[in-house]
Amino acid sequence: MESKRLAGEKAAEFVKDGMVVGLGTGSTVYYTIMKLAERMKQGLVFKGVPTSVETEKIAARLGIPLISKGEINKIDLGIDGADAIDPDFVLIKGGGGALLREKIVAEAADQFIVVADPGKFVPNLADVEIPVEVIPFASELTEKHLKSLGCHTKLRVNNNTAFITDNGNYILDCKFEEIKNPKELETQILRIPGVAENGLFTDMANKIITLNALGEVVILAK
Numbered sequence: 001m002e003s004k005r006l007a008g009e010k011a012a013e014f015v016k017d018g019m020v021v022g023l024g025t026g027s028t029v030y031y032t033i034m035k036l037a038e039r040m041k042q043g044l045v046f047k048g049v050p051t052s053v054e055t056e057k058i059a060a061r062l063g064i065p066l067i068s069k070g071e072i073n074k075i076d077l078g079i080d081g082a083d084a085i086d087p088d089f090v091l092i093k094g095g096g097g098a099l100l101r102e103k104i105v106a107e108a109a110d111q112f113i114v115v116a117d118p119g120k121f122v123p124n125l126a127d128v129e130i131p132v133e134v135i136p137f138a139s140e141l142t143e144k145h146l147k148s149l150g151c152h153t154k155l156r157v158n159n160n161t162a163f164i165t166d167n168g169n170y171i172l173d174c175k176f177e178e179i180k181n182p183k184e185l186e187t188q189i190l191r192i193p194g195v196a197e198n199g200l201f202t203d204m205a206n207k208i209i210t211l212n213a214l215g216e217v218v219i220l221a222k
């Protein structure tokens with residue numbers, strides 16, 4: 001999609017020599033990674049921290065140097081996509097199942113840029129399911145606990161079997177009737193034993209790169 005390409009490529013301009021860059025997951029940030037590989041050939045020097053096995057493979061194929069898992073100390077800039085963005089820049093992520101590593105990287109990054117086509121903007125987050133990554137042990141109990149917060153849960157499946165994340169966990173997609181306080185909900189979900197992470201990303205995005213109604217790339221900042 002052209003809008004994903006334009007937004008994704010623009011974000012690559014924010015990477016400077018010597019940076020450690022969190023490389024997100026999905027079809028929009030894919031264009032960022034492609035652009036970064038192009039800039040690398042022109043002399044840009046940086047190292048990447050991939051947020052998924054999928055991104056790790058793409059980056060490795062393009063020859064992008066990656067920091068190995070046990071050596072990630074500092075991330076200068078994270079760039080990633082989103083499934084939904086509300087007017088306060090609260091994000092829902094995890095449509096591709098990569099939310100856990102994505103949140104670790106977004107939280108650690110000094111700056112976090114989101115790349116998204118305009119279709120990702122929603123007036124109400126409750127219109128979108130929140131992916132919750134849960135460890136398989138006693139996941140029925142975790143699910144029951146989640147339901148007590150007032151949502152409908154759905155185990156994510158792939159080819160008729162449970163979808164397994166890069167971390168060996170399940171995803172429960174949770175639909176709430178309303179979300180009054182996303183920050184509080186993010187914390188409440190995280191407090192449930194068995195929950196590894198949830199797809200609500202509050203207070204994280206510093207900039208959002210998207211397109212306006214004229215199809216021009218715009219950078220929204222808080």
Ligand SMILES: O=C[C@H](O)[C@H](O)[C@H](O)COP(=O)(O)O
Binds near residue numbers: 081096099102
């Ligand atoms: O788990 C997947 C991620 O949260 C992605 O960043 C998100 O799904 C956005 O992906 P896309 O850019 O393909 O719409």
